[in-house]
Amino acid sequence: MGINPDFIGNIEKGTRILLLDGVTVSFDGFKALNSLSLTIDYKELRCIIGANGAGKSTMMDVITGKTKPDSGQVVFGKAVDLLELDEPQIAELGIGRKFQKPTVFSNHTIFENLELSMQDDKRFFKTLFAKLKSFQKDKIEETMKLIGLHEHAFKKAGTLSHGQKQWLEIGMLIMQNPKIMLVDEPVAGMTPHEVEKTGEILRELSNEHSVVVVEHDMEFIRSLASRVTVLHEGSVLAEGSMQNIQNNEKVRKVYLGE
Template identity: 60%
Template structure:
């Protein structure tokens, strides 16, 4: 993996300025990899949360991450999004974007979006306005005050609302939505930012069966257009969406492959699934 391109210096034709640094425009996936983690290590007060963790994702893949509590799933996502700096190892977005050298806002600008387990929406605003505020656009106070929606922007928002199944709820206050619909709204807010990689933490926790099924349909529709990494404990849901499953244990990859393959792995049965 060539380490290039992200750092301080004068702008060139292929970069844009973000928070005083250069973030390359576009993600180079010419080698067939959009996320590359190699020998990542993270320790907290002597506890090794990630231990030589190595993992790659292909563009457009839908990968599910499973494993027992404390396996390192959240810490891995923290490293990818810049919340936690690894003690050792490499983390690249595409071929050239070194995630270990960027801040959280810079990583979001580069094209990585993250959704936490608990939905975070603007509850006193309607659904349409939540998506409007999330759109990728200048966010200075002056720009926000002067902004006027044009027809193209309205169409885009309606398209996103239709995609997440909330078009009929466009004028409903977000705070009155069901838990599942709030989850979909936050996913729509992420999609408004045009991410290439989406990190989703237990997205169907607390959902009804119908909401879970609708979420599976949504994720399947997003795969290919976006790359998805989904951390989840619901094995039925995992089986309905995953291209490939990675099992983490003690901060490293224990097993990888189809759900059927990892479910048959004796090590996975022992440490996570049980008999």
């Protein structure tokens, strides 16, 4: 796509992969994001919390290029200006998003769903009848193990439980090998056992990718033991460990009315 690799830079664990600086998004004068600034490190697991309307989805829209801000900077890697790129270009660069509602191909097997996500060529039949290379097969196998669906490889996706569909969709995202994975409310509607398993999957994923999770479920966030960013009225109210956040005076004021 013609991005100078120097602009991406040498991305290593612990170095910054994403910067939002002073990002403002207005809808009819209302600021959904109000000079939002935050950074995400490579191979970091980060939770974003905040009440309804805090700006979480708008933030994801800005990162993925769906919404262009009125002002501010969004930088990927060392110096790739995401504001100059459109949605497909940003996806190609390695920023993937999983929406809340699973959108798997019900009439295809788990294996095929993963296979279809891997291919650049999205033409169904061409993809399904093309011969897989062994490294591609390995990647599918490895991903099925990671998302715990290995034993269901040849089951149709439509027969999976809600939780399993969510995992499959995480798997479909993995197949695109993104550097940053944005995951919106992954445990909504899951059983406690599924919630626990999802935490394991996300933690494991953060060994290979930066994972940004938007979530309401406090127990779940606590179990992830990651850095937490609290959004409030379109900016960062607090950031730190969950314990830090719970003891934060501003957070307590806003959320507990203290």
